[in-house]
Amino acid sequence: MEILESNQLVQKKCKPCEGGVEPCSLSEANSQLAQLNGWQLTHDGQRIRKNWTVKNFMAGMKFFNQVAEIAEADGHHPDLHIEGYRNVWIEIWTHAIGGLSENDFILAAKIDEVPVELK
Structure with missing residues (x-):
């Protein structure tokens, strides 16, 4: 996998994945994460996650709706979580592999461009 800067990632579109390809290595994942702000590896390097504390519940829902539009346009869907009415986090991985x-990483870079009303 070629390591790209965040501004390069947002120019790309997610490609359909039906499986049959190897997940990126831990080394590749760490190198690519170094280009993104605040994302971290979880689940033994199989997923990436980012946390936010938003202003209020509606700010979290507004953020998630904007993320949903991006995800749907790219055909790549993250897990969206809200807890305690303003603690939000997103987890991303390629389910098929x-x-x-x-x-x-493309989706994470695009999510980072969404405005968020923080606490």
């Missing part, structure tokens, strides 16, 4: 692919 049970690990990380370039699509996950």
Whole structure:
């Protein structure tokens, strides 16, 4: 996997993945994460996650709706979580391969461009 800067990732579109490809290595994932702000590996390097504390519940829902539009346009869907009315987090991985692919980092970079009303 070629390591790209965040501004390069947002220019790309997620490619359909039906499986049959190897997930990126832990080394590749760490190198790509270094180009993104605040994302971290979870689940033994099989997923990436980012946390936010938003202003209030409606700010979290507004953020998630904007993320949903991006995810649907790219055909790559993250897990969205809200807890305690303003603690939000997003987890991303390529379900079809049970690990990380370039699509996950593309989506993360695009999510980072969504405005968020923080606490």
